[in-house]
Amino acid sequence: MYKRGICIILVCIMMTLTLSYGNEDLKSIQIGGESAIVMDVETGRVLYEKNIYKKLPMASTTKIITALLAIENISLDKKVKINAQAEGVEGSSIYLRAGEEVKAIDLIYGLMLRSGNDSATAIAYEISGSIEDFAELMNKRAKEIGAKNTNFVNPHGLHDDNHYTTAYDLGLITREALKNPVFKEVVRTKFWTADKDGYKHFANKNNILDICDGGDGVKTGYTRRSGRCLVASATRNDMQLIAITFNDYDWFNTTKMLLDESFNIYKPYTLFDEKQIITKTRVLDGKKKEVSLKPFKSSIIPMDKEEDKKLLTVIDMPKALHAPIEKGQRIGKMTTYLYGKIINTTYLIANESIEKQSLKDKIKDFFGIGQ
Structure with missing residues (x-):
C-alpha cells in the first residue's frame, strides 16, 4: 500500500466563508x-x-x-x-x-x-x-x-x-x-x-x-x-x-x-472536461514512469456570474502506483467546494494503460540503455 497524498488545486483561494448560499x-x-x-x-x-x-x-x-x-x-x-x-x-x-x-x-x-x-x-x-x-x-x-x-x-x-x-x-x-x-x-x-x-x-x-x-x-x-x-x-x-x-x-x-x-x-459552468488532463502521478515498475489522470466525466454546475471566484477543489490520490495500470482505472477523487459545501465529486481515472516492466526492461533501466 502506498500513502495517499492530498493535492489542492485552488480555483480561487477562499479567504472567508460566505454565510448565504445562493443568489x-x-x-x-x-x-x-x-x-x-x-x-x-x-x-x-x-x-x-x-x-x-x-x-x-x-x-x-x-x-x-x-x-x-x-x-x-x-x-x-x-x-x-x-x-x-x-x-x-x-x-x-x-x-x-x-x-x-x-x-x-x-x-x-x-x-x-x-x-x-x-x-x-x-x-x-x-x-x-x-x-x-x-x-x-x-x-x-x-x-x-x-x-x-x-x-x-x-x-x-x-x-x-x-x-x-x-x-x-x-x-x-x-x-x-x-x-x-x-x-x-x-x-x-x-x-x-x-x-x-x-x-x-x-x-x-x-x-x-x-x-x-x-x-x-x-x-x-x-x-x-x-x-x-x-x-x-x-x-x-x-x-x-x-x-x-x-x-x-x-x-x-x-x-x-x-x-x-x-x-x-445561473449559467452552466464547466468545472472539468472529461478530456482534460488534471494531474499526473508516478508509476513504479512500469514501462512508463508516470501516468496522466483525467476526470471520469465532465462536470457542469450551475453558477451565477460571481461564484467561480469562490470555488475550491481538493484532489485525493496516491503519491505513486504499481504497474500494470489499465486505461480508465480509477485512481483518485476530486471534491469541489462552494461556500465551504461540497458541490461536486468525481473520480480521477488513468488516461492510458501502462504495462509492467519485464526483467529485460529493468536491466535496461539500470544501465540507462536506450535513454
Missing part, C-alpha cells in the same frame, strides 16, 4: 406555495428554498419513487397479472381489471402520465406482494437516496397522516429517478399508446411539458389534504433543474417562474 435575487422571490425548492440534477445544489424541510403530504408525487422501483425491479417487457386489489382503487385510474395481463412498461406510463392509483397498486403487489411490504421497500430506497424526513405507507399518495415528505427529500428522490434513462424518457413523454389492441392511450397531465421552455417532467399531485403539489423539471444549456412546490393553487405558474428565473440567473 439573492432568486432568494427574494415570493410564492404562494407552502414549501418549494429548486435543485440542480447534476450536483444536487439547492438554488431556491422555502420551508424545504417541512414535512407535508405530497399526494401523487409519491409515484416518482414507485416508478423508479418498478423500473429497477421488473423487466419492462414482463406481462404483469393484475392483482384483484388493484381493481377499483379510488381516485385517478387507468381502469385495470383483476386478472388481466399488462406489460410493466405500460403500467409505468399509466402511473406517471395518467397518475393511475390502480397502476401503482398493481406495481406494489407485483414487486412485494402487499402494500405494506412495498411501502417498506419505498422507505428503504428513500433512505439510500438520502431522504431522511420521508415516510411512505402506500404507492400512490392517497392521504394518510403517516405518509409525508419534504421538498428537499422529494428533490433528492426526483434527482435519483432522473438519472435513470427509462424514467427520464417516461416523464417527458406527452402521449403513449399501450401495447395491446385498442387498450389504452395515455396523455400526460403535466402542463410543464408545454408551457415551460425545455420542460421535461415530472409529476403532478393533488388531494384535498395536500393541495396542489408539483414536481417540474426542465433542461436548458446542458443543465437540468427540478422545481417543486407543495400546497400551491398556482402550481404550474410557480414552478415555471422558478425554473425561468433560475435559468436566467
